[in-house]
Amino acid sequence: MTKKQEKTLGRIGAAGGLLVLAVVAAPRLPVPAILLFLVPYFTIGWDILWKALRNIKNGQVFDENFLMAIATVGALAIGEYPEAVFVMLFYQVGELFQAVAVGRSRKSITALMDIRPDYANVEREGKVETVDPDEVAMGETLLIRPGERVPIDAVVLEGVSTLNTAALTGESLPRDVAPGDEVISGCVNLSGLLRVRTTKEFGDSTVAKILDLVENSSAKKAKTEQFITRFAKWYTPAVVIGAVALAVLPPLLLDGDWTRWFRQALIFLVISCPCALVISVPLTFFGGIGGCSRAGILVKGSNYLEALARTETVVFDKTGTLTEGGFQVTAIHPQECEESRLLELAALAESHSSHPIARSLRDAYAAQLDQSRVSDVEELAGRGVKADIDGMTVYVGNDKLMEEVGVPWRPCHRVGTTVHLAGKGEYLGHIVIADQIKPDAKAAVAALKRAGVRQAVMLTGDAKEVGQAVGAELGLDQVHAQLLPADKVDRVEELLKGKSPRGTLVFVGDGINDAPVLSRADVGVAMGALGSDAAIEAADVVLMDDKPSKLAQAIRMARRTLRIANQNIVFALGVKGIFLLLGVLGRANMWEATFADVGVSVIAILNATRALKENG
Amino acid sequence: MKKKFQIEVDCANCALKMEEAVNKLEGVTAASVSFIQQRMTIEAPDGSDFDALMKEVVRACKKVEPDCVINL
Numbered sequence: 001m002t003k004k005q006e007k008t009l010g011r012i013g014a015a016g017g018l019l020v021l022a023v024v025a026a027p028r029l030p031v032p033a034i035l036l037f038l039v040p041y042f043t044i045g046w047d048i049l050w051k052a053l054r055n056i057k058n059g060q061v062f063d064e065n066f067l068m069a070i071a072t073v074g075a076l077a078i079g080e081y082p083e084a085v086f087v088m089l090f091y092q093v094g095e096l097f098q099a100v101a102v103g104r105s106r107k108s109i110t111a112l113m114d115i116r117p118d119y120a121n122v123e124r125e126g127k128v129e130t131v132d133p134d135e136v137a138m139g140e141t142l143l144i145r146p147g148e149r150v151p152i153d154a155v156v157l158e159g160v161s162t163l164n165t166a167a168l169t170g171e172s173l174p175r176d177v178a179p180g181d182e183v184i185s186g187c188v189n190l191s192g193l194l195r196v197r198t199t200k201e202f203g204d205s206t207v208a209k210i211l212d213l214v215e216n217s218s219a220k221k222a223k224t225e226q227f228i229t230r231f232a233k234w235y236t237p238a239v240v241i242g243a244v245a246l247a248v249l250p251p252l253l254l255d256g257d258w259t260r261w262f263r264q265a266l267i268f269l270v271i272s273c274p275c276a277l278v279i280s281v282p283l284t285f286f287g288g289i290g291g292c293s294r295a296g297i298l299v300k301g302s303n304y305l306e307a308l309a310r311t312e313t314v315v316f317d318k319t320g321t322l323t324e325g326g327f328q329v330t331a332i333h334p335q336e337c338e339e340s341r342l343l344e345l346a347a348l349a350e351s352h353s354s355h356p357i358a359r360s361l362r363d364a365y366a367a368q369l370d371q372s373r374v375s376d377v378e379e380l381a382g383r384g385v386k387a388d389i390d391g392m393t394v395y396v397g398n399d400k401l402m403e404e405v406g407v408p409w410r411p412c413h414r415v416g417t418t419v420h421l422a423g424k425g426e427y428l429g430h431i432v433i434a435d436q437i438k439p440d441a442k443a444a445v446a447a448l449k450r451a452g453v454r455q456a457v458m459l460t461g462d463a464k465e466v467g468q469a470v471g472a473e474l475g476l477d478q479v480h481a482q483l484l485p486a487d488k489v490d491r492v493e494e495l496l497k498g499k500s501p502r503g504t505l506v507f508v509g510d511g512i513n514d515a516p517v518l519s520r521a522d523v524g525v526a527m528g529a530l531g532s533d534a535a536i537e538a539a540d541v542v543l544m545d546d547k548p549s550k551l552a553q554a555i556r557m558a559r560r561t562l563r564i565a566n567q568n569i570v571f572a573l574g575v576k577g578i579f580l581l582l583g584v585l586g587r588a589n590m591w592e593a594t595f596a597d598v599g600v601s602v603i604a605i606l607n608a609t610r611a612l613k614e615n616g
Numbered sequence: 617m618k619k620k621f622q623i624e625v626d627c628a629n630c631a632l633k634m635e636e637a638v639n640k641l642e643g644v645t646a647a648s649v650s651f652i653q654q655r656m657t658i659e660a661p662d663g664s665d666f667d668a669l670m671k672e673v674v675r676a677c678k679k680v681e682p683d684c685v686i687n688l
Binding site for chain 1: 628632
């Protein structure tokens, strides 16, 4: 609780005590009751009255101070002294509770996003100084001890350690680093002491970019939020006019009791504050964005959260999104020998090459290669390689090479790049290398379907067979292959035309060279953004790690946020509507009206904090 | 040029009013007031005199919400 709030609490206690005294003493003392009740009334309400007067002077008539002032002064005027004091008292209690609740959720949201490093240990002139990360220049040397946060993007000079990326990705997948590796700010150093050289200034570091993005996300408002802002503008004046009409018209037309209708008009006023909506809806969205960023999903504005919740079509880029984006051995089909023998021969023959295919063969073999067994290596451009291994001449390459050496080769049914091997004039077999589908890609597509996404589409620049095979395996609805970057935009345009007006199209790419498509889609999602500034800049939603399944989670969380926002709107308006009606009918008293106003705000705020939860 | 200021404001509706008032000021390209973050973001054309502008901003805000505090 802040000082201000503690002071209010003290006043509430004092006024409560004075109110009880006044109720007890009023019938027994020979002074007018109003004087006794005015003591607690002013104790608790002087600031409201003062604010109401001051705001009228400034031309700000319709605010809640004015409403409370009118309502309670009116109650005093018709002789309902205890009610007047109580309404003021309860209003202050409610305001206090609201302030505390908002303060709490504000704190818990900012705590979620607290990945800002507090300090950096910088080596200067042989000494280690602790300074603000902002004061560190590019190229300086930092020490990062176990348990500390990496303050600035840097490259490791000395030491080996494991980093926890949980603050950035939402998943505590440890990352091993050794000299020469990059470390990304915001990660926590788990095990060893690291000496690093900064590669950026703090302001350009990953953590600063992420913080900037999340902090600015409230600037882009969702339609629901805009609606509330507009609504609040005419709601209060409308209710005040309604109250005046209620006080004046029935007695005039029906020849009724002025006091009774006046009291009902006052009740009307008490319920009229739009606060529950004005606080709880933006708080819900803010909480939703906070919860998402905790899960490693950065959303650049609540409008994107809203659009995600209405996802109808999801368009994936293939490489790097649904697939790993690198070559891997997917099949080994020897003619005669052992699989490991075939792989060993291929890896040895390609041991000097830096070609991606050669690298994937070596990675698959994994064991140390004895290069002394290889001699007379000859690269045959566009066909493969010829080498002597343990004295045997081995050809490793494509079908053209096999034709050339005159060996009868066999095509493979597996999709990917086929590498054939021949030795001693005989066909030895082949190895298939392909871009591996990510382990959670299939589950991701299924989860999207379960979440109500109508169409999952894949775009790729790859060959048709490769695209079709991936599409069939993952259960995608459409596959468009052999596309140039410009074609991808055209395809997305077509899909945009085909969807329903309320649904949205989400494009998921790796953010590297799909900026035009990212911006054309309703929501552009970049994934695997850890360490990629380009992706963070280009997209509307950024998935920090490279798991496609995070998208379904993002959609679920967006939907829950929208659901909570709508609940709050319906609940607040509903309860207020009911009480306005009861007020008109003369069935609500002022105590209930105060509760309807303040209670609804508090409940709506508590509901809003649910949006913070990570799991959709 | 974009600058952020820490603010203190008690009610969400007041924050909305402040945002509206500041947006109406001449010399302010865009302004947003976040009640939840207690922060005001002001965007003005490059090279404008921010100190003078902020005086205007404070005056406009005090008018709609006299209890607000803007930490310059």
